[in-house]
Amino acid sequence: MQSMSKVNRSERSFTFRGATENVISPDPRSRAWVEVDSQVIENNSRVLKKFIGKDCLLMAVVKADGYGHGAETVANSALIGGADSLGVATLEEGIQLRNAGLKCQILILGNLINAEELYSSFCWDLIPTISGIREAIICNNIAENNHKKFDIHLKVDTGMTRLGCDCNEVKELIVKIDSLENISLKGIYSHLAIADKDLGNTTQPNFTQIQLTRFEKVLEDLGSRSKILCRHLANSVGTLSDRRLHFDMVRVGLSLYGYFPVNHFESNLNLNPALKVKARVTLVREVEKGTGVGYGHFFKTQRKSKLAVVAIGYADGVSRNLSGKISASIDGVLVPQVGAIAMDQMVFDITDKPDIKTGQVLTLLGTDGEVCISPQNWCDLSGSIPWEVLCSFRNRLPRVVT
Numbered sequence: 001m002q003s004m005s006k007v008n009r010s011e012r013s014f015t016f017r018g019a020t021e022n023v024i025s026p027d028p029r030s031r032a033w034v035e036v037d038s039q040v041i042e043n044n045s046r047v048l049k050k051f052i053g054k055d056c057l058l059m060a061v062v063k064a065d066g067y068g069h070g071a072e073t074v075a076n077s078a079l080i081g082g083a084d085s086l087g088v089a090t091l092e093e094g095i096q097l098r099n100a101g102l103k104c105q106i107l108i109l110g111n112l113i114n115a116e117e118l119y120s121s122f123c124w125d126l127i128p129t130i131s132g133i134r135e136a137i138i139c140n141n142i143a144e145n146n147h148k149k150f151d152i153h154l155k156v157d158t159g160m161t162r163l164g165c166d167c168n169e170v171k172e173l174i175v176k177i178d179s180l181e182n183i184s185l186k187g188i189y190s191h192l193a194i195a196d197k198d199l200g201n202t203t204q205p206n207f208t209q210i211q212l213t214r215f216e217k218v219l220e221d222l223g224s225r226s227k228i229l230c231r232h233l234a235n236s237v238g239t240l241s242d243r244r245l246h247f248d249m250v251r252v253g254l255s256l257y258g259y260f261p262v263n264h265f266e267s268n269l270n271l272n273p274a275l276k277v278k279a280r281v282t283l284v285r286e287v288e289k290g291t292g293v294g295y296g297h298f299f300k301t302q303r304k305s306k307l308a309v310v311a312i313g314y315a316d317g318v319s320r321n322l323s324g325k326i327s328a329s330i331d332g333v334l335v336p337q338v339g340a341i342a343m344d345q346m347v348f349d350i351t352d353k354p355d356i357k358t359g360q361v362l363t364l365l366g367t368d369g370e371v372c373i374s375p376q377n378w379c380d381l382s383g384s385i386p387w388e389v390l391c392s393f394r395n396r397l398p399r400v401v402t
């Protein structure tokens with residue numbers, strides 16, 4: 001297979017005379033792209049670190065390719081800004097960061113289940129999350145065979161009902177873990193089920209408070225054994241809303257990227273969005289009143305209109321659910337998107353801003369002059385959540401780091 005592709009490649013460069021490196025890898029800004037400001041990530045990290053204070057560690061959560069910002073970029077910037085460690089979801093994400101030269105502590109938040117994965121995690125110096133004795137025994141065997149201790153964190157379920165051992169079994173489990181001589185339990189943690197609700201809401205029972213109480217009870221039952229562990233509970237919303245949730249470390253994702261998970265969060269924290277999504281106008285057209293636009297003709301012009309075709313679609317991560325609902329900014333002026341968002345393209349009505357030309361750039365998400373379009377704006381229209389919006393930019397959408 002390999003020699004085949006080599007032949008094809010040389011044939012191709014022979015066939016397309018005049019093809020240069022430039023043609024093979026075009027300017028990433030030629031069609032549509034994600035722009036990430038690494039300095040903003042660094043500042044957000046610094047702001048968060050200062051906010052949590054010197055007795056608390058900051059874990060930058062960089063799973064899902066750094067929430068669509070590029071894991072390596074985010075990891076480096078967050079660490080420069082003061083983050084102490086990194087959190088990823090999968091083994092592959094951890095290995096990717098090691099390959100990129102990152103040397104800090106990396107915790108895998110997902111559950112690795114077989115010996116092969118756990119051995120890989122051991123070799124790459126990635127800390128696995130353990131929810132039960134089964135994986136602890138596998139880790140112990142790996143460490144024994146390799147004559148080196150295996151560091152792990154234990155996860156406790158306080159109400160998320162996902163990963164983690166039962167609250168009531170922690171003490172017993174830790175006794176068993178401590179009897180396994182080759183693993184070293186370094187941390188104990190839990191995860192909040194409420195990621196985006198207003199914690200100050202008093203009309204509903206505050207489930208975060210219930211989780212906090214359960215976690216505190218677990219630690220109390222462990223007595224002095226818990227004191228030498230890194231104890232952590234808070235995600236972004238927990239970090240920003242209540243210091244009692246901080247413990248020894250906070251795991252921050254969304255807010256590192258510049259967003260407040262609580263809509264009307266009152267804060268003077270200077271967190272700023274680091275990401276923009278931009279795309280170019282590829283064609284400008286004028287059409288008569290009553291013209292159907294795009295697949296299904298979901299939109300018909302109500303007047304003689306000027307339209308701009310823009311080269312970005314749902315294959316790039318702009319949900320089709322947003323069809324006809326969003327606007328984009330150009331020169332700080334908003335223009336509405338019309339018709340169905342297609343796989344590769346969408347159309348904007350520029351009748352009220354008729355000076356737009358082919359090749360000009362629209363900002364679909366992020367700040368442009370006075371205008372700021374946030375993932376939350378899209379979520380209000382589509383029923384999504386900012387986390388999902390951010391990690392949907394993928395596949396062929398290139399990333400430009402500034």
Ligand SMILES: *Cc1c(COP(=O)(O)O)cnc(C)c1O
Pocket residue numbers: 061063109191195234235236237251252253254255261387
């Ligand atoms: C994703 C994740 C986080 C970060 O959550 P944010 O709401 O983005 O801050 C923290 N902890 C765990 C276990 C996670 O999976």
